[in-house]
Amino acid sequence: MQDPYKSGADRTFWSRAVARDFDPGAVSDPPPFTFGRQDSFMSAGSCFASNVRRYLELWGCTYTVAESPHPQWPESRETLYYEAFSARYGNIYTARQMVQLLQRATGAFSPAEEYWVDPEGHFIDPFRPGLALRAQSLTEFRALTTQHLAAVRRAVEDSSVLVFTLGLTEAWYSADDGAVFPACPGTVSGSFDPDRHRFVNFTVDEITYDVGRMVSILRSINPTIRIVLTVSPVPLVATATGRHVLVATAHSKAMLRVAADTAVHDDPGMAYFPAYEIVTGPQNLGTAFEADLRSVREETIDKVMQAFATTYLGFPTGTKAEVQARSDVTTEDMISQAFADECEEMMADDQLRPIVRDPIVDPIPGPPAPVPASGILQRLDAVRRRFDR
Amino acid sequence: MRPTDPTDLGRKGPKEIHVLTTLIERQMETRIVVIGQSNARALLDGYECMVRDRPERPGAAEVTVVMKRPKDLAINSWGPDGHQRRIEPHTMSEVLTQIGPTHVVLMWGGNQMNLRAMLATGPPFDVILPPALGEADYAPDSVLVPCAAVVAYVRNRFDGNAELGDVLATTGPLNAKCLFLAPPPPLPGTAVRERLRDEAHFIRVMKELGVDAATVKLVPDAVRQKLWVLLISTYQALAAEQDSAFLPPPAGTTDAHGMLDERFWGVDATHASAEYGMRYMDEVLSWAGVPTP
Numbered sequence A: 001m002q003d004p005y006k007s008g009a010d011r012t013f014w015s016r017a018v019a020r021d022f023d024p025g026a027v028s029d030p031p032p033f034t035f036g037r038q039d040s041f042m043s044a045g046s047c048f049a050s051n052v053r054r055y056l057e058l059w060g061c062t063y064t065v066a067e068s069p070h071p072q073w074p075e076s077r078e079t080l081y082y083e084a085f086s087a088r089y090g091n092i093y094t095a096r097q098m099v100q101l102l103q104r105a106t107g108a109f110s111p112a113e114e115y116w117v118d119p120e121g122h123f124i125d126p127f128r129p130g131l132a133l134r135a136q137s138l139t140e141f142r143a144l145t146t147q148h149l150a151a152v153r154r155a156v157e158d159s160s161v162l163v164f165t166l167g168l169t170e171a172w173y174s175a176d177d178g179a180v181f182p183a184c185p186g187t188v189s190g191s192f193d194p195d196r197h198r199f200v201n202f203t204v205d206e207i208t209y210d211v212g213r214m215v216s217i218l219r220s221i222n223p224t225i226r227i228v229l230t231v232s233p234v235p236l237v238a239t240a241t242g243r244h245v246l247v248a249t250a251h252s253k254a255m256l257r258v259a260a261d262t263a264v265h266d267d268p269g270m271a272y273f274p275a276y277e278i279v280t281g282p283q284n285l286g287t288a289f290e291a292d293l294r295s296v297r298e299e300t301i302d303k304v305m306q307a308f309a310t311t312y313l314g315f316p317t318g319t320k321a322e323v324q325a326r327s328d329v330t331t332e333d334m335i336s337q338a339f340a341d342e343c344e345e346m347m348a349d350d351q352l353r354p355i356v357r358d359p360i361v362d363p364i365p366g367p368p369a370p371v372p373a374s375g376i377l378q379r380l381d382a383v384r385r386r387f388d389r
Numbered sequence B: 001m002r003p004t005d006p007t008d009l010g011r012k013g014p015k016e017i018h019v020l021t022t023l024i025e026r027q028m029e030t031r032i033v034v035i036g037q038s039n040a041r042a043l044l045d046g047y048e049c050m051v052r053d054r055p056e057r058p059g060a061a062e063v064t065v066v067m068k069r070p071k072d073l074a075i076n077s078w079g080p081d082g083h084q085r086r087i088e089p090h091t092m093s094e095v096l097t098q099i100g101p102t103h104v105v106l107m108w109g110g111n112q113m114n115l116r117a118m119l120a121t122g123p124p125f126d127v128i129l130p131p132a133l134g135e136a137d138y139a140p141d142s143v144l145v146p147c148a149a150v151v152a153y154v155r156n157r158f159d160g161n162a163e164l165g166d167v168l169a170t171t172g173p174l175n176a177k178c179l180f181l182a183p184p185p186p187l188p189g190t191a192v193r194e195r196l197r198d199e200a201h202f203i204r205v206m207k208e209l210g211v212d213a214a215t216v217k218l219v220p221d222a223v224r225q226k227l228w229v230l231l232i233s234t235y236q237a238l239a240a241e242q243d244s245a246f247l248p249p250p251a252g253t254t255d256a257h258g259m260l261d262e263r264f265w266g267v268d269a270t271h272a273s274a275e276y277g278m279r280y281m282d283e284v285l286s287w288a289g290v291p292t293p
Helices: A047-058 A095-105 A138-158 A204-221 A245-264 A275-280 A298-312 A320-326 A330-339 A344-348 A376-388 B013-028 B040-053 B092-099 B112-117 B147-159 B162-174 B189-196 B200-209 B221-241 B274-287
Strands: A040-045 A161-166 A170-174 A197-201 A226-231 A270-272 B031-036 B062-068 B073-078 B103-107 B177-181 B245-247
Touching: A040 A047, A040 A138, A047 A161, A047 A298, A095 A138, A095 A204, A138 A204, A161 A204, A161 A245, A204 A226, A204 A245, A226 A245, A226 A275, A245 A270, A245 A275, A275 A298, B031 B040, B031 B092, B031 B274, B040 B062, B040 B073, B040 B274, B062 B092, B073 B092, B092 B162, B103 B162, B112 B147, B112 B221, B147 B221, B177 B221, B177 B274, B189 B200, B221 B245, B245 B274
Parallel strands: A040 A161, A161 A226, A226 A270, B031 B062, B031 B103, B103 B177, B177 B245
Antiparallel strands: A170 A197, B062 B073
């Protein structure tokens, strides 16, 4: 009897699939579904997720845009990260943040820290702290928030596909009700209150559970929506755990990666796309990132998105250069600017922070008490049991 | 009191005593320069009506109204008791330097909202005014445009305006009191539609939109009224930043809905009448300390 490796395909051997003849388009497992021209896409997640829109639009796919500047008021265009997705939710770094957004969009949750007020008396959205156009009254704030949340719901209703990128495990939340923020209060806007703002580093079962909740709410709005999960290859700007940021990054990405695989397991409406592996694998020989060793190079993003097209799209696309050569896509120009903008996560690093609205940046407290370790497998079993119910 | 000869200023030698006398005279006079673009037309015409119908009102004040047109300046200048005089500088800064006003009145721009949001394109939109500026109502089925975006639009038109910067820079050293006036309230949609067919700018825009004056969609009056409130609040803020005063539109010139009252409609879709300008100029004179006879 031959051992099982003897009959393995080339793609299952490192020497044949990675060390040589690496093909990004062959990395993904065979997907349970593919997409056609009739599909409409929504994307959400960390900074890396904004690539999805610009490529899909380049390829002539339908990208759902449920919230955009009014054509008569170009000044209502927000900073580009808020215009880079299907609605103005900006970067969604954690699965919990996405669950919370969907809960708010369906009226299932109203955060206790509904707003912050800046020194001019304008209203800051704690869940979109980088919005440049702040409401000038509470009535306006609530109306704009209602409009935004309705757009989120509409985006889900109108899309047949959600591409969601898991970015971080670390987050800050309100002690009032557990509402998570996209950035530590006081870094982008608002101020840090050590009695009210707490740090959390989500565990793999918490993330998996949150992804499950996310899927459940999405399907309650749109039962046929299909979900592609990815993990952002972009390292952490900073960690609040007190550990070395390299170790913290490895930990976070490992948690997200396991949670993604667990979540898509046996769900024909979900798939995992290996953007993380295509970017961070050693096959790139250290060329995947810019000089800051964090920003993914444009050529690498192109590779990832070509692999996405190969895996999921049932029609020819072409490389970015080829598409650009044959069309004048102005949206792409706009969205590509998103990469020049700094995301909220970067506000955690004083040395990277381009704009500090609030001159008083409260100190980030020391690392939280260590969480007792428990076996990942035990946690996964617990999560699976929960889903099975 | 004779009009001062600005060429006397700065002369030395035998003319020194005359110059000193002129300077003292000038310190005692009220010399008002009103500067603006198309919305200054109502002031210019209104003041002309005033000196004709109520010649006693200006008293000893000298009033010059400068209206910038696309290619030149239209300047009317009246000496004490409304006697018209000739003045031919080429730039607004030259007018200011030549006259040495005690009071500078700016009717700057004012058509921002008419240009941007009189004709409607795209889905209906609305704004919610801050509590200090009015009711916080809005049409829930409209796209809500943040007030901050509207204010940013108005500010951008001011902040990058080299001409206004030049006027303010020239005004500063003159130690003149400075006053910002508000653009007139918007005309109601019915009046706008009647007048659109004669307006070259809007005819061009409507042609681009593929509509005409009869079919073009107008931004609802209630929304335009709110945009105007935001507009004049921005003028007020700008005035405060410049350590200047701000004078709202003359009392009694709006209708029950806050639009320009029919009695003050101008001949076109966006401007007010000479009657409106006369009322405003009356208030300008009062602000400058010119007593009502």
